[in-house]
Amino acid sequence: MNCAEFQDDLPQWLEGDRKVESEAHLRTCPACHELIADFDFIRRAAGQLQESAEPSPRVWNSIAIALRQEGLIRDGERESATVTVFPRPRGRWLNWLAPIAALGLIAFSLWTYQNGSPESAGQSALPPKVQTASMSLEDRQLLDMISARMPSLRQTYESDLQDVNAYIQDAEQSVHSNPNDEEAQESLMQAYEQRAMLYEMALNRSLP
Amino acid sequence: MTTARKTLGNGLTEAEAIERAKQGDGEAFETLYGLHKRRVYSLCLRMTGNTAEAEDLTQEAFLQLFRKIATFRGESAFSTWLHRMAVNVVLMHLRKKGLPVVPLDDTLESDDDVPKKEPGAPDLALTGSVDRLQLQRAIGDLPPGYRTIFVLHDVEGYEHNEIAGLVGCSIGNSKSQLHKARVKLRELLKTSRAEKANKPRGA
Amino acid sequence: MKQHSKRAAKLVLVVVIAGAVYGAAQTRKEFRYTVSPKSTVYVANQYGPISAKSAPGNQVVVTVVLRSDKVEVEQSQRGNRVEIRSHLLTGADVDSGQADYEITLPSDANVTLQSSTGPLHVEKLNGDVTLEGATAEVDVRDLSGGHVHIKTLNGPVTLTNVRDGHVEITSVSGDVVLNGVEGPLVQVNSTSGKIHYDGNFGFGGQYSLTSHTGDIEALAPPYASIDVTARSVRGQVENDFPLEPKHSSFVAKAGSAFAGTVGKAASSVKLLSFSGKIHLKKR
Ligand SMILES: [Zn+2]
Numbered sequence: 210m211n212c213a214e215f216q217d218d219l220p221q222w223l224e225g226d227r228k229v230e231s232e233a234h235l236r237t238c239p240a241c242h243e244l245i246a247d248f249d250f251i252r253r254a255a256g257q258l259q260e261s262a263e264p265s266p267r268v269w270n271s272i273a274i275a276l277r278q279e280g281l282i283r284d285g286e287r288e289s290a291t292v293t294v295f296p297r298p299r300g301r302w303l304n305w306l307a308p309i310a311a312l313g314l315i316a317f318s319l320w321t322y323q324n325g326s327p328e329s330a331g332q333s334a335l336p337p338k339v340q341t342a343s344m345s346l347e348d349r350q351l352l353d354m355i356s357a358r359m360p361s362l363r364q365t366y367e368s369d370l371q372d373v374n375a376y377i378q379d380a381e382q383s384v385h386s387n388p389n390d391e392e393a394q395e396s397l398m399q400a401y402e403q404r405a406m407l408y409e410m411a412l413n414r415s416l417p
Numbered sequence: 418m419t420t421a422r423k424t425l426g427n428g429l430t431e432a433e434a435i436e437r438a439k440q441g442d443g444e445a446f447e448t449l450y451g452l453h454k455r456r457v458y459s460l461c462l463r464m465t466g467n468t469a470e471a472e473d474l475t476q477e478a479f480l481q482l483f484r485k486i487a488t489f490r491g492e493s494a495f496s497t498w499l500h501r502m503a504v505n506v507v508l509m510h511l512r513k514k515g516l517p518v519v520p521l522d523d524t525l526e527s528d529d530d531v532p533k534k535e536p537g538a539p540d541l542a543l544t545g546s547v548d549r550l551q552l553q554r555a556i557g558d559l560p561p562g563y564r565t566i567f568v569l570h571d572v573e574g575y576e577h578n579e580i581a582g583l584v585g586c587s588i589g590n591s592k593s594q595l596h597k598a599r600v601k602l603r604e605l606l607k608t609s610r611a612e613k614a615n616k617p618r619g620a
Numbered sequence: 621m622k623q624h625s626k627r628a629a630k631l632v633l634v635v636v637i638a639g640a641v642y643g644a645a646q647t648r649k650e651f652r653y654t655v656s657p658k659s660t661v662y663v664a665n666q667y668g669p670i671s672a673k674s675a676p677g678n679q680v681v682v683t684v685v686l687r688s689d690k691v692e693v694e695q696s697q698r699g700n701r702v703e704i705r706s707h708l709l710t711g712a713d714v715d716s717g718q719a720d721y722e723i724t725l726p727s728d729a730n731v732t733l734q735s736s737t738g739p740l741h742v743e744k745l746n747g748d749v750t751l752e753g754a755t756a757e758v759d760v761r762d763l764s765g766g767h768v769h770i771k772t773l774n775g776p777v778t779l780t781n782v783r784d785g786h787v788e789i790t791s792v793s794g795d796v797v798l799n800g801v802e803g804p805l806v807q808v809n810s811t812s813g814k815i816h817y818d819g820n821f822g823f824g825g826q827y828s829l830t831s832h833t834g835d836i837e838a839l840a841p842p843y844a845s846i847d848v849t850a851r852s853v854r855g856q857v858e859n860d861f862p863l864e865p866k867h868s869s870f871v872a873k874a875g876s877a878f879a880g881t882v883g884k885a886a887s888s889v890k891l892l893s894f895s896g897k898i899h900l901k902k903r
Contacts, residue, residue, distance in 0.1 A: 220596040247603050250544045254552050255571035261549070264458035268472050269450055272479050276446060281483055283441030347439075347487045359666075361714045362736060362754055362773075369773050369792040372811045376832040379894050383853060392851055392892055397494050398501075399809045399830050404488045406771055406790050410754060578826055578888055585767065585786035587804045587824035588888055 210234040215241050223248065344370070351411055366411060373407060376400040435495060438486050450479055453496060457503045463568045464507045466557035474510055478503040504569065504583055516561040547606050551613070555605040563598035570595050646687055651695055653680040653702045657728055658747065664734040665706040667691075668718040671741040674727035681724045688716040730766070738775060748785075758794075776813075784823065795834070810834055814896075818903070821846050824886040835896040838889070839903045845883035850891040852876055852898050860902040 210230040215222075215238070222231050235241055276282040344352075348370055356363045380400040383393035429437070429448055437445035457478055461471035482499050489495060559567060565584060569575045570591075575583070577591045584591075661680055663670050668687070675681070680702050684693055690712035695704045706719045714737065725731070730747040733740050738756020742749050748766040751758055754773045761780040768785050770777055774793040781800045788805070789796055793812045802822040808815050810831040817838040821827055827846075829836050840846065840861075847866070850857050856876060863880025878900075891898050 220592055223596075224592070244603075247543045247606075248599055250547075251552075251599055251602055251606075252571050254547070254549070255556075255567070256574065257549070258459060258463060258553065258556075258572050259574075260455040260459055261553075262455065262459045262462050262471075264454055264472055264475050268454070268458070268475050269447065271476050272450065272483075273443065273447070275476075275480055276443070276483060279484070281438075281441065281486075282443040282446060359736065365755055365773050369811070372832070373792060376811045376894070379832065379853075383894075392849070392890075394494075394497070395890075396830065396832075396892055396894070398497060400811075400832065401488070401494050401498060402790060402809055403792055403811050405485050407773070407792060408485070408488050410752065410771065410773065581826045582805055582807070582828070585805050588826060589824050589886070590804075 212238060212241055216244070219244075344374070348374070351408065355411055366407070370404075370407060373400065373403045376403060431495060435486065435489055438483070439489075446483060449483075449495075453479075453499055457499065460500070460503050460568070460573060461507055463553075463556055463572055464504075464565060465510070466564070470510070474503070474506050478506045481506065500573070501583070504573075508565070508584060511561065511565070543603070543606055543610070546610055551606060551609050555602055555609055558605050559598060559601060563594060563601055566591055566594045567598040567602065571599070646685060649684045649686070649693060651682045651684075651693075651704070653682075653697045654678055655680055655697075655702065655726065655729070656700050657726070658700070658730065659726065659728075660701040660730045660732070661723065661725055662701065662703045662732045663721055663723065664704070665719050665721055666708055666717060666735065667712075667714050667737050668706070668720050668735060669739050669741070670721040670723070670733045670735055672723040672725060672731050672733065672743070672745070674729075674744040675724035676726075678726055679724075680726075680729070683722045685720040687718040687720075688712075690716040691719050693719070820844060821887045821889055826888050826890075828890045828892075830890075830892045831896050832894045833896055834893065836891050836893055836898045837901065838891060838899070839901045840882075841903050843883065845886040846889045847881045847885035847887070848889040848891070848900065849879045850877060850898050850900060852893040852896060854895040855893055855897045857898040859900045861900060 210233065212234075215231055215234045218228060218231050222228070235245065273282065352363060352367055352370070355366050377397070377400040380393065380397035383390065384397050387393050429445065431449070431452065434445045434448045434452075438449060454475070458471060458475045461474040461478070462468060465471050465474065478499070482502050556564060556567065556572075566580060569580045569583065570577070577588045577595075580586075580591045581588045586594075655678055657678075659680065661672070663672075663682075682695070682702075682704055684704075686693070690709045692707045692709065693704060694707050695702075697703075704721075706717070708717045718737075725745075727744060727746050729745065730749075731742065731745065732750040732752075733742070734752045735756050736754040738753045738758065740751050740753050740756050740758045742751065742760045742763070744762045746763070746765045748768070749760065749763060750769045751760070752771045753775050756772060756775040758770055758772060758775055758777040759780075760768065760770070760778070760782060763781075763785065764783045766785050768779070768782060768787045768789075770779075770789045770791075772791045772794045775791065776794045776796070777789055777791055778797045779787070779789075779799070779801050782798075783800075783802055785803045786805045787798075787801060787803055787807065789808045789810075791808075791810050791813050793810070795814045795816070796808050796810060797816045798806070798808070799818050801817070801819050802825065804823055804825045806825060807828045808830065809828075812833045813831055814834040815829045815831055815836045817827075817829060817836075819840070821838075821840050821844055829838065835855075844861070848859075848861075848863070850859065857878055859878050861882050863878065863882060865880050889900075891900065
């Protein structure tokens with residue numbers, strides 16, 4: 210084997226797929242030996258750049274301002290904070306979300322606290338109690354908003370949301386029992402992506 | 418990748434910070450930001466080579482994630498998702514600028530790009546003779562497509578299959594472009610070392 | 621009793637009148653835009669179908685049928701971007717708010733279509749295609765070179781003859797069918813939908829088909845060149861190919877699984893489910 214051949218095989222060699230001929234060439238060739246040493250150095254040095262730079266404080270300041278404007282940071286409202294927990298994508302969306310969220314919330318509170326059971330409210334659009342009981346507040350608020358905006362989609366969102374939550378639960382369990390299992394981690398990411406998509410679709414949709 | 422049960426400066430675990438952030442707690446957001454800012458910003462800086470752009474992209478990546486915070490349950494995927502989101506934000510930015518994110522396909526490129534070293538007297542090895550600043554500069558001087566693959570693999574530690582997924586190229590392509598990027602980087606480092614030896618740069 | 625049938629009669633009358641009103645209010649509109657290469661066309665239509673196809677020339681032609689006066693069209697062209705939205709007026713619902721779109725456009729255009737109910741249909745394009753529909757049925761065929769991103773809740777997705785792009789499909793519960801879909805990246809992520817793949821797994825690409833509870837069936841030719849990993853945590857897995865073992869420790873992990881290579885292993889194929897059945901079949 211000569212240097213050119215060795216270098217052709219180098220990508221495989223670096224991946225750990227090492228031919229006997231390559232090993233032999235390396236022992237006799239200082240130039241290729243140095244090449245390997247340099248690649249090794251580059252890789253080690255590059256890994257140290259991972260957290261090498263510090264952003265200027267103005268980055269956090271801009272983020273904080275945006276979070277306040279979008280209502281994601283609500284300082285001083287901690288007690289009542291549990292009522293408006295929506296992820297807030299930017300844009301025009303905000304104009305209509307606030308009233309809708311409030312409406313949805315009012316409807317939800319009325320329904321929960323006055324009627325006790327959804328059936329007694331006499332509304333067929335309301336979901337069966339058993340199913341929503343297991344949902345988080347965010348999920349119920351999302352569904353309330355959908356009931357208000359797109360009643361025909363409520364059922365779809367509700368059953369999909371339940372499925373996705375079950376997906377996350379199973380995937381989280383897999384990751385906890387096998388923390389180094391790459392496929393389990395991948396499944397968990399996919400489960401989160403599903404939930405994120407559901408929220409994004411519900412909240413970003415162009416509506417009147 | 419996970420940061421399970423890590424207790425932060427203010428006594429919150431990451432999971433607690435996420436839960437509090439969902440409730441609108443500004444400090445919790447700041448805690449999460451503080452935990453990941455260096456990693457995200459460094460990534461943006463290495464991939465763009467420009468501090469102003471890197472700051473904008475860092476801001477965008479965190480905002481995108483924070484907007485989705487209500488969809489999180491638990492912490493296991495938080496950092497993985499944040500880093501992936503940062504990568505996507507940067508790649509999207511590069512695409513918008515019309516810079517090649519996916520390196521050219523092997524078939525479209527002649528092998529002459531990678532100079533084969535002829536046998537002969539070796540130069541000095543890089544180890545010990547190149548500092549961090551030189552390395553950062555050299556990465557910044559890589560052509561954009563090579564730089565993306567190099568930063569994702571050698572700096573960020575992504576595997577080739579993940580890179581293929583992120584940038585939209587084949588695994589084989591990612592492997593061969595990484596190799597070319599390293600060869601190119603080595604040349605740049607040798608040049609920079611030679612320049613430094615001739616006339617030391619002022620800071 | 622008597623009262624009851626009287627009310628039924630009234631109801632029929634109301635329906636007939638309503639039908640007549642819709643019929644009368646239905647309007648057809650056409651918009652034309654001249655664009656340069658690589659234009660962007662964005663259409664958002666809450667209720668109703670959108671269909672987009674390529675046509676020769678440098679024009680984007682949009683034909684809209686509005687089902688009632690409860691829905692209007694907002695349209696604009698800014699530079700090389702054409703944007704069209706259905707605007708729903710107060711009281712519009714899934715019927716009265718419906719609009720039907722048919723679009724022809726240059727084949728290099730990038731297209732984004734959004735409709736809750738759909739269906740969404742795209743044909744013969746080389747640009748990027750982004751489709752989003754909650755319950756919308758999605759049918760995409762004969763695309764090449766562009767990136768294809770599709771999101772649905774329970775809408776079924778069918779892709780036929782899509783090549784050389786970056787294909788990403790996310791559907792919560794809709795079934796996904798891929799026929800002749802190949803490229804550097806093909807990714808399907810579903811919660812409960814079934815996934816069916818029939819193709820060559822070519823392009824040295826990365827193929828990832830994932831469903832939490834849905835079955836995954838993949839058909840490949842005997843000459844396929846793949847590095848495959850399949851696992852269902854609680855479901856069955858089945859494989860018709862003779863596999864060369866890999867050195868990875870994957871198979872030893874929980875659940876039923878198989879992994880190995882076929883041919884030169886140019887492409888990577890990952891099939892993952894939690895409780896669905898997985899079957900890699902020889903075509
Ligand atoms: Zn040699």
